[in-house]
Amino acid sequence: MSERLHRVGRCLRRVVFQAVPTILGMVILNFLFLQLVPGDAADVLAGESGSATAETMAQLRGRFGLDQSVAGQLLAYLDNLAHFSLGYSPRYNAPVLDLILARLPGTLILMFGALGTAFIVGLIIGAIMSAWAGKWADRVLSVVALLLYSTPGFWIGLMAIVLFSVHLGWLPAGSDATIGAHLHGLDFLFDRLRHLILPTIALASFFVAIYARLTRAAMLEVNRQDFVRTAMAKGLHPWRVQISHILRNALIPITTVAGIHLGNLLGGAVVVETVFGWPGMGRLALEAVMARDFHVLLGVLLLASFVVIIANALIDLLHAWLDPRIEVR
Amino acid sequence: MSVSPPTLSPAPSIAMSTGEPEANHLSRRRLPRAILRNPTALAGLLILLTFVALAVFAGVLYPQDPLDMVGAPLLWPGQDPEFLLGTDSMGRDVAAGLAHGARASLLVGAISAVIGLFIGTLVGAIGGYFGGVVDDLLVRLTEFFQTIPTMLLAIVIVAIAEPSIGMISLAIGVGSWPTIARLTRAQFRSLREADFVMAARSLGYGDARIIFREILPNALAPIIVTASVMVASAVLTESALSFLGMGDPNVVSWGNMIANGRELLRTAWYLTALPGGAISLAVLSLNLVGDGLNDVLNPRQRGE
Numbered sequence: 001m002s003e004r005l006h007r008v009g010r011c012l013r014r015v016v017f018q019a020v021p022t023i024l025g026m027v028i029l030n031f032l033f034l035q036l037v038p039g040d041a042a043d044v045l046a047g048e049s050g051s052a053t054a055e056t057m058a059q060l061r062g063r064f065g066l067d068q069s070v071a072g073q074l075l076a077y078l079d080n081l082a083h084f085s086l087g088y089s090p091r092y093n094a095p096v097l098d099l100i101l102a103r104l105p106g107t108l109i110l111m112f113g114a115l116g117t118a119f120i121v122g123l124i125i126g127a128i129m130s131a132w133a134g135k136w137a138d139r140v141l142s143v144v145a146l147l148l149y150s151t152p153g154f155w156i157g158l159m160a161i162v163l164f165s166v167h168l169g170w171l172p173a174g175s176d177a178t179i180g181a182h183l184h185g186l187d188f189l190f191d192r193l194r195h196l197i198l199p200t201i202a203l204a205s206f207f208v209a210i211y212a213r214l215t216r217a218a219m220l221e222v223n224r225q226d227f228v229r230t231a232m233a234k235g236l237h238p239w240r241v242q243i244s245h246i247l248r249n250a251l252i253p254i255t256t257v258a259g260i261h262l263g264n265l266l267g268g269a270v271v272v273e274t275v276f277g278w279p280g281m282g283r284l285a286l287e288a289v290m291a292r293d294f295h296v297l298l299g300v301l302l303l304a305s306f307v308v309i310i311a312n313a314l315i316d317l318l319h320a321w322l323d324p325r326i327e328v329r
Numbered sequence: 330m331s332v333s334p335p336t337l338s339p340a341p342s343i344a345m346s347t348g349e350p351e352a353n354h355l356s357r358r359r360l361p362r363a364i365l366r367n368p369t370a371l372a373g374l375l376i377l378l379t380f381v382a383l384a385v386f387a388g389v390l391y392p393q394d395p396l397d398m399v400g401a402p403l404l405w406p407g408q409d410p411e412f413l414l415g416t417d418s419m420g421r422d423v424a425a426g427l428a429h430g431a432r433a434s435l436l437v438g439a440i441s442a443v444i445g446l447f448i449g450t451l452v453g454a455i456g457g458y459f460g461g462v463v464d465d466l467l468v469r470l471t472e473f474f475q476t477i478p479t480m481l482l483a484i485v486i487v488a489i490a491e492p493s494i495g496m497i498s499l500a501i502g503v504g505s506w507p508t509i510a511r512l513t514r515a516q517f518r519s520l521r522e523a524d525f526v527m528a529a530r531s532l533g534y535g536d537a538r539i540i541f542r543e544i545l546p547n548a549l550a551p552i553i554v555t556a557s558v559m560v561a562s563a564v565l566t567e568s569a570l571s572f573l574g575m576g577d578p579n580v581v582s583w584g585n586m587i588a589n590g591r592e593l594l595r596t597a598w599y600l601t602a603l604p605g606g607a608i609s610l611a612v613l614s615l616n617l618v619g620d621g622l623n624d625v626l627n628p629r630q631r632g633e
Binding site for chain 2: 152154266274304309
């Protein structure tokens with residue numbers, strides 16, 4: 001037990017050592033990067049209001065600190081971060097942290113819904129493919145997986161809207177809840193779930209294919225190893241061998257790849273959120289780019305890398321649990 | 330991510346250091362025949378070549394600007410024999426748009442893969458060959474870029490610069506090099522102790538020559554396989570970018586055809602379905618070719 005706690009402690013230490021410089025570097029790089037963008041928030045605000053004198057512009061810039069030097073702005077931003085503030089958004093007239101926290105649950109529900117769906121469906125398809133490797137079931141599913149792997153998720157989402165919303169009328173085509181319906185209890189949950197189905201399918205499709213292909217390859221690889229033959233020779237039930245011997249070991253490469261793709265999942269969420277009008281962080285980022293509202297964009301990028309780093313640390317721990325021989329670095 | 334298995338690396342390195350140079354020459358000669366014998370890879374290659382031909386001859390087949398109005402608006406496919414795939418709400422020929430869109434998609438895919446390959450190979454080769462502090466720094470840089478979602482990075486870069494084909498390719502390439510860098514680094518780490526590298530060293534070759542003329546050709550097989558997958562995912566990313574309205578507004582691309590068609594999703598869904606189908610088919614062909622290459626070049630990793 002203490003060995004296990006020790007492990008967790010070592011892993012956490014490594015995360016901190018690795019995450020702090022990475023995130024600091026990321027903040028500075030992104031900040032300088034965004035200074036290269038032509039135009040600033042004052043330009044967009046002035047453009048939208050239709051008219052602005054040079055004095056108004058200067059006043060706007062002064063209020064949001066846009067008139068200071070780049071180094072001054074960077075220092076002010078880092079100072080904010082040290083106080084756990086992500087700055088202030090000129091566009092929405094609200095603290096960035098509040099904006100992001102308001103959108104975070106939507107994105108997390110969508111991401112984990114899609115990741116969970118992709119993982120389960122992918123594992124099942126992959127396990128079926130490896131169990132009947134080379135047979136017709138394997139071939140058909142391989143083609144299906146390759147097709148999913150090659151098709152943009154947002155397009156699958158749009159086609160699903162045509163089929164399920166327009167022609168069949170089964171599922172809503174957008175947003176995350178029925179507007180104006182004040183539902184409570186189970187009805188509320190049911191309504192939310194109905195809205196979640198199509199975006200989840202759109203986001204998960206690509207990852208189902210990845211996990212299915214990986215599971216197939218990993219399970220076939222593990223199948224050939226000696227301990228599987230030993231387990232079979234011991235007279236264990238084939239299902240038990242499949243699940244607690246083969247699948248457990250096959251999970252290691254699968255979860256590694258899952259960690260690598262987490263960032264892609266977030267990127268995919270931007271597009272899927274746009275298709276379905278889903279109120280999430282991805283759309284916030286896109287709106288921030290359009291409005292030249294860089295504090296919001298910096299906040300989203302920062303949080304995105306946070307999520308990726310934490311998820312990868314969790315995956316390291318999961319590996320150490322799946323295979324005790326793996327050293328947590 | 331962090332389970333680079335140190336216990337596993339000696340075995341492949343032994344296998345490669347003795348067998349790889351020879352196997353590589355063999356497979357280079359066998360490559361065309363092996364692809365022709367693999368029916369799915371052959372199908373992929375044929376589809377891909379069709380798309381390439383479509384992209385190259387788009388100007389000959391549809392000489393008019395695909396953004397021009399040429400017929401009645403919203404003709405369904407097959408309704409008018411002059412416009413086989415119908416027209417959109419502005420009376421533009423969908424078939425012409427698809428042909429010209431192939432140009433944008435394949436060009437972005439190819440250029441961004443070249444950019445990603447260049448940066449990734451360079452970073453991976455230098456880190457894997459020299460090791461030590463340089464390697465540590467480059468690994469840190471690679472991980473750093475890997476934590477930024479490619480799509481968000483591309484959106485930011487395209488927002489900084491004007492959206493043009495070159496800029497979009499650069500944005501996607503800059504986001505996709507870490508995969509290649511990790512792969513190249515692993516290859517170089519296992520090959521740098523190989524006998525033929527030792528021989529090259531004892532002949533007094535310089536580092537640059539050993540890296541590019543001795544190790545790189547032997548490390549190339551998995552890099553080529555990954556490159557074809559990179560082109561495929563670049564085409565997907567480009568379609569998503571132009572769907573979001575971040576593509577070049579003066580060039581027809583499959584992504585912005587979908588974005589335009591989306592407004593009429595309820596009544597004229599073929600405007601969304603056709604360009605999406607084109608993306609799917611093009612990416613599928615690239616993946617089929619990638620799988621075929623993988624079977625030929627990495628026989629040990631079959632099915633991966």
